[in-house]
Amino acid sequence: MTAFDMSTFNISAEDKKRLDDLYAMFHERGKRHMGYPGNLLYDYRDLYRFLAFTINNVGDPFVDGQYDIHTHPFEREVIEFFADLFHAPKESYWGYITNGGTEGNVYGLYLAREALPESVVYFSDNAHYGLLKAARFMQFPMSVIPSQPNGEMDYEELEEALRRDSRPPIIVATVGTTMRGAIDQIEKIVAALQRQNITKFYIHCDAALLGMVLPFLDDAPIFDFRLPISSLSVSGHKMIGSPIPCGVVIARLENVERIQKHIELIGAPDTTLSGSRNGHTVLFLWYAMRRYGHAGFKAMIESCLDVTRYALRRFAEISWEAHAGDFSVIILIKRPSEKIVKKWQLAIEGENAHVVIMPNVTKEAIDALIADVSAEA
Template sequence: MAREAETHADIPFGPEDTPWQKTFSGLRVVGGRPYGTPPSSDPRAAYIGVPEVPHHKVQLPPTGLDAEQYTEAEALFRRHIDTQTRNFAGYQVTSALDYEERLGHYLNRHLNNVGDPYQSNSYTLNSKVLERAVLDYFASLWHAKWPHNPEDPESYWGYVLTMGSSEGNLYGLWNAREYLSCKPLRTHPREPGNVPVEQALRGEGPHVFHPVAFFSEDTHYSLTKAVRALDIDTFHALGSTRYPDENPLAPGSPWPREVPSTEHGAIDIEQLAVLVRFFASRGYPILVNLNYGSTFKGAYDDVEAAARTVRGICAEYGLDNRRVHRNCGKNSDYDERSGYWLHVDGALGAGYAPYLEMARDAGLVEQAPPTFDFRITDVHSLTMSGHKWMGTPWACGVFMTRTGLQMAPPRPSEYIGAADTTFAGSRNGFSSLLMWDYLARHSYDDQARLAAECDGLAAYTHEQLLALQEQLGQDLWVARSPQALTVRFRQPHADIVRRYSLSGETVHVDGAARTYVHLYAMRHLTRQRVDQLIGELRQPGAFAPASSTRTTAGGVREAQPDGPGADTASR
């Protein structure tokens, strides 16, 4: 073992290819041996390479990098990132950023928004004053009651996320699980020495505390992670274990993993209704996630129609208004709360669609996506990513709900002097500064014009890809969901995918597995860049020979030829 470790220590390491064990100075040698463990294998062979940034140039030996080595390494990385930024087209984030000149000063300042955004504390290096301004802005944009008032259950409560909407989804589903399981609300008083315990009235059935989650097959993968982390049963998991032969969509067949979507990627409300009814009729509280700008197809669920459907079904089975008792010391009281929860994952759409609605009303565009926000009384929580439409150097976002729906947090932390009502604890205060800066510099009029321009660019891209498809005489599976900022098409050659950072996904159409990529018409993308991409797609060899994979009844995957018109259903 010692000889093996010594051999591994001889692996070339760092910009000068120095054997690892010779990268230590005397101060870093403990007991005659280098501090720490040697590499178990050559990291250059173990990791996926980036040709423009050779791994050995950025490796970090214990001595660090000298000035010349650092300059070379940073220049390589900068050139790579700048090139990719110019061509970046495949993801729903904005890369045209201009914060450096105004906000660079704060990179040498610590900003931590630990604890509740509306409570001051002894940790004074924070940007909560800006965070509250940002939250009020979105509360107004999303038609919530504002400002936040802890005494008014109808006013909004929210916070700026340290992660993107994945954190907002996690927090929203946690809040939903606790609410539907009849756990204590934050607004309930606590008597000294007593911990409030809540439970629904007896006789409401054995599943009264057992929420069931529903989300569509076009839902972001963070929902799957969230339900697993939070131990929330999905309708698939519960149906497969307790009711294996009772799939209401296809009796005798296995339960689907997600609620089916329409051809455009929106949740199929009719099939959602069938699934919700199955569990509501058995007394299970209902937790529904809806997408507003789905990740790959950019589809908008009809939130209002879904909410109306879910509420109607739950009302039939007494889940529209449940009386939940509280036992707090000498007092015994109750509150009334719904037996269902609707969370909207608006990672892109919630930050973009309101401005497109303004553009429509101003005659700049013809259509806008359906209503999604707190104008719909049955929307319980909502999340949005700041790095998508607005554009920030890192992931961030907003979570919002109503004050009366907040669950009781852990005990107040004397250490920070405020209740820790958020998910992250320590929260990045720089994100609130960035979002405040962007919103301060872009009026509603500015945003509406930008939204109209991006909608127009998505339409232009769609038209150009359809024209290319006709020119090549080959079905490229070109499709755009209604009002989506993304256009999807057949995956081209790997070099093109990498150059433009095109996101890929395999989609099944009539039993055929098709690998698509998509392009997002975000604010930084131009017609010139789209034309450049179309020009590359026009070249011989840009696409593999036309075929798709079809799964037969016997489970065999067969190659199928494609020609013009083979995918009319996907357009």
């Protein structure tokens, strides 16, 4: 028996009822979850037993330190999967499982800043709001580049901004903007850099959602390490699905070596942004990766695109404005009433709303949404 007997304490019947109600509410809400990119279709029952452990992946995933309840070997396999998927250079990449796409973006900017201390960070006005925040707290000089009407960065504006400032640029390319699913074409960014004879630069790719979509589609634009990017961040809970938010960041090793510092306390190098790190999310990602593999993910993405095309057809039938990019699962629609926005948990921006087609969004659910919208059309 331990010194502290926890069995003499319990939560009240009232508290238990609150938890039951919350559970029932989540079940209901999950059926109409269409505005945010989170795949709710997963079954991680095999992993529930691991909630009995405090799994902490503190430190570098490639070095097993003093803290012994960790999932580093599984984390390394997940990182390897993503490094392959993103064509990271063999033997000279590094990565870790983050708490989400935002942490990966902050990490990318951190590596960039250490590589190019006197630099300016550029991203488009359609980039994720977390970038503005990250640039602010790092006190980064920044330049927000206007977008084209489709949400993609305006490359002429970027080139003009690069021409005006002689400091080395750090450019964040968004591969799948949050609202429109637009893709900043890294090849066009690189061409602008070349025309301006800029050889010292750092490109970070924010591929939060489409990083898990484009690699599985023929003829999709290239956005990965085949181009001169230095780091890439993708969310784990979005297309893959995870009950706990998470993400993956992959970077060229030389940039990580620049920041690493050995910490005696944990017996490992400090290379990550967080100290204590989630070891459970590693298991979720690993499980999905082993279950689906490349072929399974490809089938998953194709099914989402099939439902996306179906939804576009249904919106056209009721003459409700709706649009999606060629490789995207985000459908931008004319904003419906507040009642519909709330019922279907749609994300809104001014006159627009969007529907995100994740693997759990069925054609039947689209039909139900269309029935609601057409009643207002």
